[in-house]
Amino acid sequence: MAVLKKIDPVEKILLAKNQLNPQAMEEVRKNNLQNGKFLGRVLVDHGYMNVQNLLETLSEELGFPYIKKEQYPRDLLPVPDLEFSESYLKEKVIFPLETDNGTLTLAVFDPFDWPTFEDLKINIGKDLKLVLSTPEDILEAVETWYGLGGSAMDRMVGDISDDDADLDIDPENTEHIRDMASEAPVIKLVNHIINQAIETGASDIHLEPFLDELALRYRIDGMLYDFEAPPKRLQSAISTRIKIMAKLDISERRLPQDGKIRVKSQGKDIDIRVSTLPTIYGESVVMRILDRGNIVVDLEHLGFPEKELKGFQNLIKKPYGMVLVTGPTGSGKTTTLYAGLSKINTPDKKIVTIEDPVEYQLKGVNQIHVKPQIGLTFANGLRSIVRQDPDVIMVGEIRDPETADISIQAALTGHLVFSTVHTNDAAGAITRLQDMGVESFLISSALLGVLAQRLVRVICTECKVQYELDTETKAELGIRQDRSVPAYRGKGCKNCNLTGYRGRMGIYELLIIDDSIRRLILSKSSAQIIRDRGRKLGMTVLREDGLRKVVRGITTVEEIMRVTQADQVT
Numbered sequence: 228m229a230v231l232k233k234i235d236p237v238e239k240i241l242l243a244k245n246q247l248n249p250q251a252m253e254e255v256r257k258n259n260l261q262n263g264k265f266l267g268r269v270l271v272d273h274g275y276m277n278v279q280n281l282l283e284t285l286s287e288e289l290g291f292p293y294i295k296k297e298q299y300p301r302d303l304l305p306v307p308d309l310e311f312s313e314s315y316l317k318e319k320v321i322f323p324l325e326t327d328n329g330t331l332t333l334a335v336f337d338p339f340d341w342p343t344f345e346d347l348k349i350n351i352g353k354d355l356k357l358v359l360s361t362p363e364d365i366l367e368a369v370e371t372w373y374g375l376g377g378s379a380m381d382r383m384v385g386d387i388s389d390d391d392a393d394l395d396i397d398p399e400n401t402e403h404i405r406d407m408a409s410e411a412p413v414i415k416l417v418n419h420i421i422n423q424a425i426e427t428g429a430s431d432i433h434l435e436p437f438l439d440e441l442a443l444r445y446r447i448d449g450m451l452y453d454f455e456a457p458p459k460r461l462q463s464a465i466s467t468r469i470k471i472m473a474k475l476d477i478s479e480r481r482l483p484q485d486g487k488i489r490v491k492s493q494g495k496d497i498d499i500r501v502s503t504l505p506t507i508y509g510e511s512v513v514m515r516i517l518d519r520g521n522i523v524v525d526l527e528h529l530g531f532p533e534k535e536l537k538g539f540q541n542l543i544k545k546p547y548g549m550v551l552v553t554g555p556t557g558s559g560k561t562t563t564l565y566a567g568l569s570k571i572n573t574p575d576k577k578i579v580t581i582e583d584p585v586e587y588q589l590k591g592v593n594q595i596h597v598k599p600q601i602g603l604t605f606a607n608g609l610r611s612i613v614r615q616d617p618d619v620i621m622v623g624e625i626r627d628p629e630t631a632d633i634s635i636q637a638a639l640t641g642h643l644v645f646s647t648v649h650t651n652d653a654a655g656a657i658t659r660l661q662d663m664g665v666e667s668f669l670i671s672s673a674l675l676g677v678l679a680q681r682l683v684r685v686i687c688t689e690c691k692v693q694y695e696l697d698t699e700t701k702a703e704l705g706i707r708q709d710r711s712v713p714a715y716r717g718k719g720c721k722n723c724n725l726t727g728y729r730g731r732m733g734i735y736e737l738l739i740i741d742d743s744i745r746r747l748i749l750s751k752s753s754a755q756i757i758r759d760r761g762r763k764l765g766m767t768v769l770r771e772d773g774l775r776k777v778v779r780g781i782t783t784v785e786e787i788m789r790v791t792q793a794d795q796v797t
Contacts, residue, residue, distance in 0.1 A: 236339055237266040240288045241276075251275040265337040268362070274491030282359045291338055291357045296364040297721065299334075300324065305372070306331065309351055313373040319343050322365045329353050334360040334368070416457060417468045421490065421514070423454070425497060427724065430516055434469075436462050436509035447724070448684045448731050449557060466503065466510045473501040481505055488514075500584070517586055526566045529559075530732035530781075532772060534765075538737050539678060543567045543645075548675040549638035551625075553650045559682045559733055560647045561586060564621055567645065568592060571619065579615055581608040582623035597623070605630040613637050622646040628663040635665055638673040651792060652769065653677040653738035654758035657748055671745040679736040681769060681790040683782045687723035691715050691780065700784055704774065715780040732781060734772040734791070739764070 241247035247270070255261055260269050267285070270276040286293035299322075306323045309331070316322060321343070322334040331353045333344075344355055420443065424432045429445035436442075436459075443456035457465060470477045473486030488499040500515040526536060542550050550567075552560045565587060568578055572591055581595040583605070588594065595612070597603050605622060606629040612620055613633075624647050625631045638644040650656045656677045660670050696704075696712045706712055717727025738744070738761045747757050762768065773787035 235261075235266045237270075237285070241270075241281075241284060244284050244288065246280060246284050247276065265339070267337065278361050278363075282361065285338060286359050289338055291359050293359045294334065295360070296367065299364065299368050311373065313369060316369045316373060317366060320362050320365050322360070322368045324358065326353065330356050332356045332358060334358050334365055336360065336362045336365060413461075413464045413468050416461070417465060417472070420457075420465075421499070424514075424516060425518075432512075432514040432516070434465065434512040436506060436511060438508055441465075447726070448728055449682055450684070450726075452724070452726070462509050466512055469501060469512055469514070470503065473499075475501070475503065480510055526563075526570055529563060529566060530776075531735055532767065532775065535678075535735045535737045535767065535772075538676070538739055539567070540570065542676045542739070543571055543643070545643060545675055547638060547641045547643055549634065549644045549646070549673045550675050551656045551677045552645070552647050553653060553656045553677060553679045554647075554681055555649060557682070558680055559731075560680065561623070563678065563680060563733070564645050564647070565589060568619065568621060576618040577616065578619040578621070579612045579617040580621035580623070581605060581612060582621070593617075606633055609633045609637070613640075613642070617642060619643045620645070624648070625660075625663075628665070631660055631663045631665050635660075635669050635673045639669065644673075650679070652754070652758060653679040653736050653766070654754040654761060655679075657757060658754045661751065667749050667751055671740075671748040674740050674748075676740055677738045679738075679769060680733050681773075682731045683734055683773060683776070683786040683790055684726075684728035685730040685732050685781055686715055686783060687717040687720065687727055687729040689722040689729075690718040690720040690727065692718055693780075696784065703788065704770075704784070712778065713780075714777055714784055716783050716785075727783075728786075732776070734769050734776060734787070736767065736769045736772065738766055 238247065238252060242249065242252075251270070255266075255269060255273075255275070260273060267276075267281050271278045271281060282293045285291070306326050309323060309326070311323060319340070320336045324332040324334055326332070331347075331351060333347070333355050335357050336359070338357055338359060344357075348355055420432065420434075424445050427445060427447060429447050430449075431446035433444040433446070433451065434441065434456075435444070439459060441456050441459045441462045443454045444451045445454055446452075467477050469488075470484070470486070472488045475484045475486045482505065484501075484503045486501045488501060490497050490499065498517040500517065502513045502515075504511045504513075526540065531539065552563050554560050561582075568580070568589060572578060572589070574591075577593070578591070579593040579595070580589075581597060583597040585594045585596045593615075595603075595608055597605055597608060605624070605626065609620070609622060609630060610633060620634075620637055620642050622630065622634050622644065625634060634644050634646055648656050648659050650659050654677070656679075657670060657674070661667060693713055693715050696706070696714050698708060701708055701710070701712070717723060717729075719725040719727045723729040738757075740748075741764065743764070744757060744760055747760060758766075758768075770787060770791040773782070773791055776782050777784055777787060
């Protein structure tokens with residue numbers, strides 16, 4: 228007689244709503260992860276699902292409202308007529324919200340914990356109305372109203388004793404250090420720091436030691452913001468835990484180290500690049516978050532104006548020649564190049580890239596990670612790439628004369644070459660190559676175009692308001708005083724973490740190399756002369772593109788002034 232397998236109600240709901248990958252469920256069973264626990268908790272804790280998606284799906288199916296921290300009571304104890312112990316509420320992960328006409332409204336994470344609900348009904352003599360909420364919000368409310376108060380960070384820090392976080396541990400005693408960093412409270416604390424960064428959309432996590440404090444900062448939309456940090460006493464435990472995750476040498480605290488962590492968060496594989504740097508107050512740790520599924524590889528969605536988009540698309544479809552993208556670090560150059568490669572990535576083309584490092588993997592593209600310590604530099608790798616019969620080559624960055632010369636030669640011998648240089652504007656890329664010793668006649672023959680770009684933060688749509696530019700700002704931007712220019716800014720709200728911005732977009736300056744500019748290159752004209760000629764040919768400079776986006780309500784005047792030069796005016 229066949230035995231029917233009992234299906235967990237959460238599994239049934241999530242599979243029916245296409246919110247759960249069947250393979251993930253097999254992993255849960257295979258590794259015996261559930262073991263009597265609420266399946267929702269298991270899926271969230273092991274990164275198979277985002278807690279918000281879980282609760283929204285259960286809310287829709289079960290008809291229980293889903294509430295967030297902002298909807299919890301703020302001023303008075305919600306149910307003063309009922310006595311609950313802090314330990315009981317934390318153990319069951321529940322929070323009493325209000326009583327009305329003999330009914331208690333209860334915030335819960337596990338809506339299928341029927342034994343607890345039945346016991347409550349009997350003991351308090353009331354019916355229950357369930358609402359769903361995250362365990363973090365529930366426990367914070369319990370701590371606020373029934374405990375000593377404090378945040379999620381406070382609760383995790385409180386679980387770690389001073390003995391476990393002794394900063395004076397003998398650095399040679401690696402076993403003791405490893406044991407300390409491998410205990411559950413420290414693991415939970417580091418996971419909280421990483422998950423909080425991913426949930427807020429941060430690109431980098433900075434843990435910086437100072438004399439009497441440990442600072443935690445996240446880079447969100449290109450800007451660093453302070454977040455609640457662990458106490459200084461946990462500095463050694465946290466850095467050691469991160470080094471264990473990144474497979475670094477935990478006994479080496481005097482030299483910089485680099486490593487990589489792969490975690491599963493919100494159902495996606497996240498790569499984290501880890502860099503440690505010894506400072507006078509301990510090791511500074513920076514983690515770069517690389518969400519391989521989150522990169523925009525569609526040129527149409529990067530913010531290109533119509534004319535520049537058409538011009539850039541024409542350049543990347545040329546059979547051979549060189550296309551350069553220029554801008555400072557963090558201006559989105561690599562993303563633009565990836566988007567361009569994706570546009571032309573067809574079965575009839577062989578595409579090879581050499582990068583430092585390979586940040587995102589592109590399907591159908593051969594990608595090489597430079598390793599200077601073993602002799603695999605940009606120049607050496609590029610020589611080998613040319614012998615691989617490629618159609619398209621991407622060089623992560625032209626840093627030296629040798630790489631510049633080989634890239635130019637490749638462009639002249641029938642290859643389409645993409646690369647980046649660090650200059651302030653498009654015309655400056657030409658003089659930078661000349662400064663590296665590349666002959667002007669080679670540059671004029673090989674170069675097809677140069678794209679300069681910056682990233683500006685986008686105004687939050689939830690709190691956007693309009694205002695009129697003041698006289699001083701108009702003067703700085705070169706706008707006539709009698710001209711009315713609409714401008715917008717974000718007031719700041721919970722949707723944008725009170726910053727007024729959410730997301731980023733590019734502003735662009737595209738210099739197409741025509742015969743007149745080739746003559747200027749041959750005569751070694753200055754970048755300013757080349758730039759002026761480009762403007763006469765219709766080139767829009769960075770600040771002009773930025774001001775267009777200001778008028779359209781996409782970004783703010785402050786952002787444009789922050790990332791562009793003062794001489795780029797309308």
